[in-house]
Amino acid sequence: MKIESIDFFYISMPVVTDAGDGSQDALLVRVRSGNIEAWGECEASPLTSIASSIAPMSHGACRPVSAQVLGEDVSSPKDIARLAATIQWNCMDLLQAAHTWSGIEIALWDLLGKKESVPVYKLLGYDKAYPKVPYASQLFGDTAQETLTLCKAARDAGYRAVKCGWGPFGRGTLKDDADHLQAAREGIGKDGTLLIDAGQIFGEDVDAAAARLPALEGVNATWFEEPFNGSAYEAYGALAKRSRTVRLAGGEAAHNTFMARHTIDYGGVGFIQIDCGRIGGIGPAKQVADYAVGKGITYVNHTFTTHLALCASIQPFAGLKDHKICEYPVRPQPMAWEMCKTHIAPNAQGEIVVPEAPGLGIEIDLAAVKKYLIDAEIKVGGKVLYKTPSLA
Amino acid sequence: MKIESIDFFYISMPVVTDAGDGSQDALLVRVRSGNIEAWGECEASPLTSIASSIAPMSHGACRPVSAQVLGEDVSSPKDIARLAATIQWNCMDLLQAAHTWSGIEIALWDLLGKKESVPVYKLLGYDKAYPKVPYASQLFGDTAQETLTLCKAARDAGYRAVKCGWGPFGRGTLKDDADHLQAAREGIGKDGTLLIDAGQIFGEDVDAAAARLPALEGVNATWFEEPFNGSAYEAYGALAKRSRTVRLAGGEAAHNTFMARHTIDYGGVGFIQIDCGRIGGIGPAKQVADYAVGKGITYVNHTFTTHLALCASIQPFAGLKDHKICEYPVRPQPMAWEMCKTHIAPNAQGEIVVPEAPGLGIEIDLAAVKKYLIDAEIKVGGKVLYKTPSLA
Numbered sequence: 001m002k003i004e005s006i007d008f009f010y011i012s013m014p015v016v017t018d019a020g021d022g023s024q025d026a027l028l029v030r031v032r033s034g035n036i037e038a039w040g041e042c043e044a045s046p047l048t049s050i051a052s053s054i055a056p057m058s059h060g061a062c063r064p065v066s067a068q069v070l071g072e073d074v075s076s077p078k079d080i081a082r083l084a085a086t087i088q089w090n091c092m093d094l095l096q097a098a099h100t101w102s103g104i105e106i107a108l109w110d111l112l113g114k115k116e117s118v119p120v121y122k123l124l125g126y127d128k129a130y131p132k133v134p135y136a137s138q139l140f141g142d143t144a145q146e147t148l149t150l151c152k153a154a155r156d157a158g159y160r161a162v163k164c165g166w167g168p169f170g171r172g173t174l175k176d177d178a179d180h181l182q183a184a185r186e187g188i189g190k191d192g193t194l195l196i197d198a199g200q201i202f203g204e205d206v207d208a209a210a211a212r213l214p215a216l217e218g219v220n221a222t223w224f225e226e227p228f229n230g231s232a233y234e235a236y237g238a239l240a241k242r243s244r245t246v247r248l249a250g251g252e253a254a255h256n257t258f259m260a261r262h263t264i265d266y267g268g269v270g271f272i273q274i275d276c277g278r279i280g281g282i283g284p285a286k287q288v289a290d291y292a293v294g295k296g297i298t299y300v301n302h303t304f305t306t307h308l309a310l311c312a313s314i315q316p317f318a319g320l321k322d323h324k325i326c327e328y329p330v331r332p333q334p335m336a337w338e339m340c341k342t343h344i345a346p347n348a349q350g351e352i353v354v355p356e357a358p359g360l361g362i363e364i365d366l367a368a369v370k371k372y373l374i375d376a377e378i379k380v381g382g383k384v385l386y387k388t389p390s391l392a
Numbered sequence: 393m394k395i396e397s398i399d400f401f402y403i404s405m406p407v408v409t410d411a412g413d414g415s416q417d418a419l420l421v422r423v424r425s426g427n428i429e430a431w432g433e434c435e436a437s438p439l440t441s442i443a444s445s446i447a448p449m450s451h452g453a454c455r456p457v458s459a460q461v462l463g464e465d466v467s468s469p470k471d472i473a474r475l476a477a478t479i480q481w482n483c484m485d486l487l488q489a490a491h492t493w494s495g496i497e498i499a500l501w502d503l504l505g506k507k508e509s510v511p512v513y514k515l516l517g518y519d520k521a522y523p524k525v526p527y528a529s530q531l532f533g534d535t536a537q538e539t540l541t542l543c544k545a546a547r548d549a550g551y552r553a554v555k556c557g558w559g560p561f562g563r564g565t566l567k568d569d570a571d572h573l574q575a576a577r578e579g580i581g582k583d584g585t586l587l588i589d590a591g592q593i594f595g596e597d598v599d600a601a602a603a604r605l606p607a608l609e610g611v612n613a614t615w616f617e618e619p620f621n622g623s624a625y626e627a628y629g630a631l632a633k634r635s636r637t638v639r640l641a642g643g644e645a646a647h648n649t650f651m652a653r654h655t656i657d658y659g660g661v662g663f664i665q666i667d668c669g670r671i672g673g674i675g676p677a678k679q680v681a682d683y684a685v686g687k688g689i690t691y692v693n694h695t696f697t698t699h700l701a702l703c704a705s706i707q708p709f710a711g712l713k714d715h716k717i718c719e720y721p722v723r724p725q726p727m728a729w730e731m732c733k734t735h736i737a738p739n740a741q742g743e744i745v746v747p748e749a750p751g752l753g754i755e756i757d758l759a760a761v762k763k764y765l766i767d768a769e770i771k772v773g774g775k776v777l778y779k780t781p782s783l784a
Contacts, residue, residue, distance in 0.1 A: 018452035022485075025450050044454045044485040047772060051443030052488070058417050060410040062436045088621075092592075093414075093436040095647060095670075096444070096488040200484075229480075231650035234657075255487060258623035265626075266658065278487075377771040380439060 001033040001074050001115060006066045006104060007389040008053060010046035011372040013333050020139065020166055020199075022304035023329055023336035028369065029103035030389075033074070036114050039364055040106030041309045042099050043277030049103070051378060052096040054385040062093040065100045069108075075115075077123055080108050080283055087280075088256075098255035098280055105281025106312045106360075113359030120312075120360055124286050126319025131351035133161050134328030135195060137304070140167035144179040151187025154330070158350045161325060162188045165197025165225065170208070178215040185219040193325065195249070197225040204228055204235045206242075213239075216246045222325075223249040223271050230254075233266035240268030247271060251288075252302040254279050260288040264295055273327070275302040276313045285316035289323075299323045305332065307340040311360045314344075318354055326352065338368035366391050393425040393466050393507060398458045398496060399781040400445060402438035403764040405725050412531065412558055412591075414696035415721055415728035420761065421495035422781075425466070428506050431756055432498030433701045434491050435669030441495070443770060444488040446777040454485040457492045461500075467507075469515055472500050472675055479672075480648075490647035490672055497673025498704045498752075505751030512704075512752055516678050518711025523743035525553050526720030527587060529696070532559035536571040543579020546722070550742045553717060554580045557589025557617065562600070570607040577611040585717065587641070589617040596620055596627045598634075605631075608638045614717075615641040615663050622646075625658035632660030639663060643680075644694040646671050652680040656687055665719075667694040668705045677708035681715075691715045697724065699732040703752045706736075710746055718744065730760035758783050 012025035027046035031038045042049045053066040068086050073079060084105065091097035113120045121129050136154040141147040147164060154162045164184045169177055185194055196216060202209040209227040216224055224246050228235040230253040240248050247270025254260040255278050263269055272292050274285045292299040299320060301313035310329060317323045328346075329336065337343075341363040344352050355361030370391055378386040404417035419438035423430045434441045445458040460478050465471060476497065483489035505512045513521050528546040533539040539556060546554045556576045561569055577586055588608060594601040601619040608616055616638050620627040622645040632640050639662025646652040647670050655661055664684050666677045684691040691712060693705035702721060709715045720738075721728065729735075733755040736744050747753030762783055770778040 012448070016449050016451065018449065018455070020452045022451050022454075025448075044450050045444065045447050045488070046450070047447035047770070047777075048440060048444040048486060048488050051770075052437065052440040055437050055439035056404070056417075057408050057410065058436050058438070059408065059414050060412045062414075063410070092645070094440060095491050096437075096440050099487050229650065231648060231654075233650075233654065253484070256623060258621065258625075262623075262625065262654070262658075266654075374773055375771075376773075377769075378439070378443075379767075379769040381766055381768075385439075 001111065003031060003033055003069055003072050003074055005032045006070060008050045009369060010050060010374040010376055010388070011335055011339060011369055012374050013335050013372070021333065023306070023332040026305050026336060026339070027103060029107045031104065031107040031111055033111060036111055038107045038111035038114060038359060039308060039362070040103040040110060040312065041277055041306060042103030043275055043305070043309070044099060047376060048096050049100040050376065050386055052094055052100045054378065056380060058093065061090065063090045065091055065097050065104070069104055074108050074112065077112065080105060080112070084280060084283055099278055102277045102279065102281045105283060106276060109282045110359035117358045119354065119356055119358065120282065120315045121318035121354065124282070124315060129318040129354050130321045131353045132314060132326035133193070133324045133350070134326050134346055134352050135159065135161035135163050135193065136330045137163045137327055138330065140164045140169050140180050142168060144183040147180045148183035148187045151184045155188045155192060158346060160350050161193035161195065163195035163197055166199040170198050170201035174211055174215070177212055181215050181219045181221070194219060194221050195223050195225065196221045198227045200226050200229050202227045204232045206235050206238045209239050210242045213243055213246060217244060221246050223247050225249040233262050236263065236267030236269060249273055249300065256280060257284045257287050261291060264292065264297060269297065271298045271300050273300045273302040274316070276316065277309055282312055282315050289317045289320060293320065300325055301327050303327050304329055306336045307343050308360065308362045308364070310344055311354055311362050314354050328352065335372040339365055339372065341365045393503065395423060395425055395461055395464050395466060397424045398462060400442045401761060401780070402442060402766040402768055403727055403731060403761055404766050405727050405764070413725065415724040418697050418728060418731070419495060421499045423496065423499040423503055425503055428503055430499045430503035430506060430751060431700060431754065432495040432502060432704065433669055433698060434495030435667050435697070435701070436491060439768060440488055441492040442768065442778055444486055444492045446770065448772060450485065453482065455482045457483055457489050457496070461496055466500050466504060469504065472497060472504070476672060476675055491670055494669045494671065494673045497675060498668060501674045502751035509750045511746065511748055511750065512674065512707045513710035513746065516707060521710040521746050522713045523745045524706060524718035525585070525716045525742070526718050526738055526744050527551065527553035527555050527585065528722045529555045529719055530722065532556045532561050532572050534560060536575040539572045540575035540579045543576045547580045547584060550738060552742050553585035553587065555587035555589055558591040562590050562593035566603055566607070569604055573607050573611045573613070586611060586613050587615050587617065588613050590619040592618050592621050594619045596624045598627050598630045601631050602634045605635055605638060609636060613638050615639050617641040625654050628655065628659030628661060641665055641692065648672060649676045649679050653683060656684065656689060661689065663690045663692050665692045665694040666708070668708065669701055674704055674707050681709045681712060685712065692717055693719050695719050696721055698728045699735050700752065700754045700756070702736055703746055703754050706746050720744065727764040731757055731764065733757045
């Protein structure tokens with residue numbers, strides 16, 4: 001299948017706030033070959049990724065992303081891997097390229113699955129997609145009482161796992177943090193899975209993070225996410241050694257498989273969190289899942305936008321029965337919800353499973369995309385290099 | 393000093409080829425405060441960095457770069473560090489931000505130096521700028537005979553150090569590589585410093601790279617640069633252990649100080665190569681230089697564009713007397729040469745030293761910038777977010 005077109009669609013809520021809510025905008029990628037249309041999604045800064053897709057070449061190792069893929073043949077997973085290697089080489093000095101390529105790569109898997117009439121996870125070598133336990137990802141409340149209320153609400157909504165993060169955590173006293181943790185545990189109940197996200201608040205300060213371990217252990221937290229800067233492997237490694245029952249989680253910023261491996265090997269995490277929209281798509285994410293299995297640690301998706309991104313993010317570990325926890329966008333912005341006709345909803349057991357339809361199995365709602373579509377244009381030297389494409 | 397404006401100028405040769413020549417285009421940054429005008433430069437993909445400077449916010453951790461700096465006060469090095477921390481936090485999910493911020497950060501040092509009437513290296517805490525030995529960075533010839541001719545030419549031009557890289561190296565037999573290495577040594581003479589750059593050709597294949605060690609040792613090569621992918625720390629570390637006299641060099645892609653430290657600590661390099669236009673500017677580069685000193689290894693700049701970028705790249709290790717080797721763009725494209733009125737030329741001893749003038753001490757040739765200026769425009773939702781600014 002020859003890749004005939006690659007189109008980027010920048011959609012956004014009319015108003016974007018500085019809340020830590022990644023579902024306020026999205027960059028969709030549409031790839032066409034013959035009569036097949038496939039979709040993918042890049043994570044973060046749509047305009048920057050669009051620019052990198054068509055930016056004039058700077059030199060041999062800094063070429064525009066889309067031109068490396070257009071016109072190429074994609075007939076098997078090997079072709080996607082070949083193109084990934086081309087991107088790595090030809091876009092070596094184009095930092096944004098990993099994010100941009102991620103969306104294209106996801107669309108290529110969707111394309112291949114549609115052509116072969118199989119779900120993507122089967123193309124990845126899995127026989128079966130196992131159900132996952134979605135966790136409700138939310139911010140800590142401003143007060144412990146608020147945290148209690150939020151966690152109770154998540155439990156009442158049927159969630160068996162809840163993640164509390166950011167907000168006041170790590171910014172006040174140890175007692176403040178302990179109070180929030182107690183409240184979170186009380187809110188979700190004894191049997192709920194409690195996940196804590198520090199949002200990099202401790203920088204590289206291992207002692208400050210370690211001081212929270214007793215309280216985390218006291219509430220039986222399953223993981224302690226991003227206590228440090230995502231690249232501070234030494235700090236992760238040191239903290240991992242000091243923790244008894246709570247495992248570290250991290251890796252969401254990995255924009256290649258090396259970074260994920262380092263988070264595992266040097267950082268000693270027990271949960272490796274991969275965003276398919278950043279790491280280069282589904283292929284490298286699957287490599288990380290395989291690596292995690294080999295190392296006896298758990299793979300988790302990182303997703304905070306649409307159900308298209310969610311579906312893509314589950315494929316790499318869909319067939320791993322024991323890797324059950326799954327990030328699930330709980331209160332996405334209307335844009336992020338409406339742009340997909342297909343949604344991955346929890347079943348009666350509160351679990352989710354990816355569609356069995358060909359490719360990613362997510363139907364795009366073109367009318368909704370149109371509603372939120374941002375008109376953009378990039379001109380260089382008098383030539384229009386990008387213009388929001390037609391949805392037709 | 394309040395930052396009143398940040399302007400990006402994209403300049404380029406009329407024709408850009410896929411040669412590995414980073415001097416074919418450049419992204420200049422002009423910062424103004426009061427009556428002071430300062431300049432910096434970002435490395436690679438001008439259009440993408442411009443887009444990231446003004447891209448609409450995606451969420452709280454993905455904000456446009458320039459808005460984090462505009463209107464801020466910069467009166468001391470601490471203010472630059474404060475802004476760097478802001479960028480790291482507010483642009484956490486904007487991958488390109490590190491490259492974009494690098495050019496702004498360099499301009500801020502130029503600004504501060506001009507305000508204080510001191511060269512930047514003094515602001516960094518150095519008393520004196522020591523001369524460096526520029527190395528001629530060139531590609532291997534297609535044949536060993538060509539490599540010989542090229543290295544002879546560099547020696548005749550007065551270079552005491554030569555780097556040969558990329559081209560056929562690592563792509564043919566061991567014998568082919570050995571022939572090229574012998575030719576290079578013969579060309580630059582017994583006393584010349586010979587540096588070899590494998591251009592990541594071995595991926596992660598430690599054995600393939602190690603097979604070249606005897607030939608490298610045989611010609612007394614000083615360093616073996618980027619045998620592997622820049623993030624393949626494990627491979628670097630394994631090769632470093634197998635090498636006796638030849639030290640590894642790497643780090644040019646580091647877009648934060650963590651990556652540089654990992655290249656040193658996990659990768660075991662003997663030379664850490666930092667590009668100020670990528671790592672976040674002069675401040676983090678100086679941190680890496682300090683770290684290198686502490687670890688007993690050598691800091692080297694990575695520069696392949698203009699003398700503005702060259703001058704910025706030398707500041708972080710200007711005061712390190714024993715860190716003498718310095719990358720020097722030997723045959724930059726006319727654009728890269730002409731845009732600076734001030735050039736850092738080798739003295740009678742074949743050594744170079746940064747200007748003693750305030751700031752970076754590089755005067756920009758506005759007429760030349762105008763000659764190579766690329767007209768670009770970015771419109772989002774009908775609003776022009778970027779338009780090539782006036783040089784006046």
